[in-house]
Amino acid sequence: MPGFTTCLLALPCLLLGGSVAMDAGFLPHQMRLAEDFYLSWDLDVDSQLVTFLVLARTKGWVGVGITNTGGMDKADMAVGWLKDGEAYFHDRHGVGNNVPVIDDSQDYKLLALVENETHTEMKFRRPFRTCDPDDLDLTDDTLRIIFACATADPTDVNKIPYHNLAGVKSAQILIYGQTVHPKPANRSSFDVVTNFTVPTKATFYSCTIGKMPHLEQKHHIYMVEPIIPEASKNFVHHMVLNVCPSTYTDDSITEASGCYEHDQQGVFMSCLEILAAWAVGGQTLIYPEKAGLPLGTPEDPIYYMLQIHYDNPTAMPGVLDHSGFRLHMTAELRKYDIGMFWTGLAVGPMHFIPPQVSSFKTYGYCDTSPINKDVNKTYSDMWLLGSLLHTHLVGTQIRVLHFRNGKQIGILAQDANYDFNLQETRTLKEPVRVKRGDVLITECTYNTENRSTITWGGLGTTDEMCLAFMWYYPRNEFTGCNSLQVLQTVAAALNVSATRKEDLFAILQNWNWTERSAADIEVKLRDADHYLYTLERTGHRVTKVKIPEIPEEKVIPCSRLGAFGGSERQEGVPLALVASLIMVAWYQAVL
Incomplete structure (x- = not known):
């Protein structure tokens, strides 16, 4: 039957007109x-x-x-x-x-x-x-x-x-x-949304800084619901709600504008800690009953930054967007506070993927050790609850590998069939313990067989990223870490002479890229020095690191039991x- 096309797990076909209510009679x-x-x-x-x-x-x-x-x-x-x-x-x-x-x-x-x-x-x-x-x-x-x-x-x-x-x-x-929306007593909600006309540009990042509602007592956010108006759903690619530093005031509040415009970049780039994240295909995020995102104490955020990434490849004019998040909260406190951190490979042109190759891997390094470790202080372990994995169009696989004392002990998150159009926060089956000092390696795999030029790391949808947003409890001062390679380390790995990034870019563009040469460069870049950037609420740290040896993934033998x-x-x-x-x-x- 030529052209039967795709078929997945038992599905119905409605061809005779009429509609159905999705919440009646269906499975969860x-x-x-x-x-x-x-x-x-x-x-x-x-x-x-x-x-x-x-x-x-x-x-x-x-x-x-x-x-x-x-x-x-x-x-x-x-x-x-x-x-x-x-x-x-x-x-x-x-x-x-x-x-x-x-x-x-x-x-x-x-x-x-x-x-x-x-x-x-x-x-x-x-x-x-x-x-x-x-x-x-x-x-x-x-x-x-x-x-x-x-x-x-x-x-x-x-x-x-x-x-x-x-x-x-x-x-x-x-x-x-x-999957069922909880309805605790003493609950309320508030919206964090933009008011912005989508520019007639293929890719644009909009940022706005606002103020959290004033609360007389501590609350826990128990559910984060994305708000995407029907008129905007084809233009909003992803949204991130960040926390701004305690030094911000009402004078810091801004209307939505370009995140990376020179006059605003310093204001926006200081809001690094992540409170919530959503990307295309994502659904409402419901936290487990034992933990919630805290709000309303002196340690909790007062000012936020809402970043929205728009895609408008056809330059459609006049699209007014009011996307954002609805945060549901309750004064009935849960046992633990939830925190979030990000990890992966720093966004920038030293992250590159050769053209016309079926597979090319890049790596980001994260050391969860405290920046200024106090020997008299006990550091609590982090229990990971879930993740949101993020690359762009040529990403095919992502893994976050868990290392302790130099050896891999597990995989915290992975997607072997990554789809740019389905990025969502995914809850782990069971919380996983990460001890302070454990190392996380984010591995991204790309396929550029349909591209004739190098793909550079960057902010645009046709550029690339390799990031993972992780959420955990109990919350501590750790907010994220990633790594990057600088001009000197990349040039040394390629065994070329380049003192300016423009010279290196020209060399890379003219490189004789084949599957074999790309595989060779992949190994050299993996083994070269990485510069690790660790961020906490109280400061940051930069250190030189190397990617540890990554063992081959073992295939678990199949058993007919249960079939x-x-x-x-x-x-x-x-x-x-x-x-x-x-x-x-x-x-x-x-x-």
Whole structure:
């Protein structure tokens, strides 16, 4: 079936008009894949199982699948339909753009497949890992969900009619943490938003400095909700809410303007500590019940900076933006205060990626040791709760590696299928302890096969970054650290003579870049000296460091335990066996 396109984890197809309320009858995690085409899912972490529910406005077949690339080939799919009162459902995989092939091992378990006059609903379950070579593992990485449906049912399980609707979207399936918005007593909220007309420039950073609300007592922020007006959603790339120094006054308050204009740069660049962050694809961030972001004490911020990165490649004029954050807070204090820090590779042109290479890695170094260690003071460990990983268009993978005493002991955050259009704060399954003095290495991988010139580190969307924003408890004075390489170290690594950055840039532009030469430079830059910049509320430190040896990642052997054991193909199942799980009356009430 050429052109079947993408299909991911059981999804519905709504083609007959009408709409659906996303908060009625769906599982906790929800996505609208297309008009009247919904996917929702629920996790059983202990049993390593995920249940999917697909709802679509169609009476034909529906299909959904997961893939690492967004394409049909090697995608892992579920396809089902009802015909003459019988349910047909198969675990399939993609071979090119042909009709998906039925797997020899059926590792998806059908729970329900029903339809009424307008809609089809398909509910099924699968293990996180099936050990079937025709299936894909569900991991913490970003996955591409492919989906399709048609108005007609197949006449043969191997002859599926061409779809009427198809598409692909990115999502993280293994989402940990709360999904239901908490409603503590004595709660309130306030908005931090901009009032700014998006410039007719491809990339622009807007900054505004404002003042937090005055509170008579300490509060905890328990939820951070992004505010993106409909008119702005195609222009806002990411937002960061920073804390400004205690030396700021009401005279420091500014209207929104360019962050990097010379007359304002010093004012904006001093607001370094991060309070909240959001990027395209992100959702509302809900903190765990034991911790909250503090506000209202002498140690807490009074002034903030809201930075918004806009993309306007078509130079659309007259877009007035009121984006920002809604911060929900309560006077019912939690046990711990939450803090945030950033790490990675300093943004600048000494961070570069060669052109036309399939893989190139860069590294950022972070030492969490206190700047001025007091031997009489006990430094509490940091318990990491989650992260937001950030590169731009050519980034494909990001990892934050955890080192102690020179050896890697774990991976704090990673995304092996990074998607620029889905950047969100991701909660860890369990908090991870970071001792003061542990080292964090941020490793970013890029693919520039479609670029003919060097990609430089910088602020623009077509430039590159390698950053991770981490949040933790209990809050301390540590606010971040990153590393960079200077002109001399880069020139020495390349074994060239350059005393001005312009000379080095010219050499790099004229370099004979191949996969082999790029791999050689990658190793030399990794092994060269890095300059580490550590930031605390009370000061900063600059030291010279080297990236530690990074061991190869071990692949965990697969076990069939927990899978459904390669059950027989589920086709011709009497509708009565599954219809009890779905209430047709519910359709009539909400559709």
